[in-house]
Amino acid sequence: MEAPALIARLARMLGGDVGRAEELVQDTWLSALERWPAQGVPDNPGAWLMTTARNRAIDVLRQHQRVAGQHAQWGSELEPQPLPLPDDTEALGDDIGDDLLRLIFVACHPVLGADARVALTLRLLGGLTTDEIARAFLQPEPTIAQRIVRAKRTLASKQVPFEVPRQAALPERLASVLEVVYLVFNEGYAASSGDDWMRPALCEEALRLGRILQQRLPVWPQVHGLLALMELQASRARARVDAEGNPILLPDQDRSRWDHLQVARGQAALRRALELGGASDPYVLQAAIADCHARARRLEDTDWAQxxxxxxxxxxxxxxxVVELNRAVAVSRAAGAAAAWPLVEALAADGRLREYAPLAAVQGDLLSQLGRSQEAAEAFARAAELTTNVREKALLEAKARQP
Structure with missing residues (x-):
């Protein structure tokens, strides 16, 4: 939980060397493992970790004989002073004012390829494992692991400064930042693996970053669009799991449990995105789709045609x-399973979603509606085999067993 803030703080001290910052944070964990069992857990573990990590970074600066040159730049960092609590935000004198967002912009620097920017930021700041990132990208885990290692080396060798980009460079960098934030949110909203259907802490972190971006970059429609999308989707969180943590799919959710204040926030952000001319932005379009759900107080009131x-x-x-698969689901609701089946067959023949569990699950749903029960059971079983989320697997296996 503390890792992103620690890495971000140390990266700022070390001039953007995120690889070295991550190593020092790992050293800090080892120190805690050695001391806390004997001395007890500190009253404020986060502050202890931050102080220890910062001191290690100072030692690195001194070892490299940079203290004289760095002292003016990092003066307050190199002098003993009371530390803020780990969740405090300092006024750091730039356009963002948040170490975590500043580190995202560093990781999304143009010296890296677009995929490398996203993968590195998810690893450093989102708390996602390499396997989870690979699933988000629909790519093999070794490919993502190599991408992350190369990205760290590139940032270090290019000595990328720890700063927010100027206006001219912002559009390119912002696209990668928004992609990162949304992928973190998605992993929290529907965990790709593990025992839990959702990881609420990831959703909250993505929402926090999205809200800060909205405040700091108020004239960018895609920023409002992404925040609208996340707010509208997160509004359904309480209705998406039962008391035992099992998933509840959209048709079966108690819509009175949706957070309608959060819905209103999402709708306000969507309106602002449209006012700024973002009607064709992908995030704005996805937010408009989420709003179709939010405006329907009953499932049968949903405007599936829209x-x-x-x-x-x-x-x-x-x-x-994936967009085409979601369109097929909407078509099935608006015009029936027979109208949607050719769309899904075309996606299956395409091959790009061959190992994508939701494709097999949609096939199962449509086949069931078409009365092809045995084929539906086989599709649900295939979907269960493809997912590594324990809760989702149990749900799909139960569907496969239904007559």
């Missing part, structure tokens, strides 16, 4: 087999 049209528009501006 949702299918929005997915069709999204597929034009942001072509993706």
């Amino acid at each position: 949702m299918a049209a929005l997915y069709a528009r999204l597929a034009q501006v942001n072509p993706s087999p």
Whole structure:
């Protein structure tokens, strides 16, 4: 939980050397493992970790004989002083004012390829494992691991400064930042692996970063669009699991448990994005789709035809087999399973989603609606095999056993 803040603080002290910052944070964990069993856990573990990590960074600066040159730049960092609590935000004198966001912009520097920027930031700041990132990218785990290692080396060798980009460089960097924030949110909203259906801490962190971006970059429609999307989706969180943590799918959710204040916040952000001219932005379109759900107090009130049209528009501006799969689901709701089945068959033949559990699950749902029970059971069983989330696997296996 403390790792992102520690890495961000040390990276700022070390001039953006995120690889070295991560190593020092790991050293700090070892120190805690050695001392806390004997001395007891400190009253404020986060502050202890921050102080220890900062002192290790200071030692590194001294060992490299940089103290004289760095003292003016990092003066307050190199002098003993009371530390803020780990969740405090300092006024750091730039356009963002948040170490974690500053580190995201560093990790999304143009010296890295787009995929490397996202993967590195998810690893450093999102708390995601390499396997989870690989699943988000639909790529092999070794590929992602190599990408992260190369990205750290590149940032160190290029001596990328620990700063927020100037206005001219912001659009390119912002696109990667928003992608990172959304992927972190998605991993929290529907965990790709593990024992829990959701990881609420990741959703909250993504929302925190999205809200700060909205405050600091108020004229960018895509920023408002992403925040609207996350707020609208997160509004359903309490209704998505039962008392035992088992998943509750959208058709079965108690919509009175949706957070309608959060819905209102999401709708306000969506309106602002549209006012700023973002009607064709992918995040704004996805937020509009989420709003179709939010405005329907009952499942049967959902405007599925409008949702299918929005997915069709999204597929034009942001072509993706996952978008096409979601469009097929909306079409099935609006026009029936028979109308959607050819779309899903085409995606299966395409091959890009061959190992994607939701494709098999959608096939199962449509086959069940078409009365092809045995084929539906086989599709649900296939989906269960493809997922590594324990709760999702149990749900799919139960569907496979249904007559």
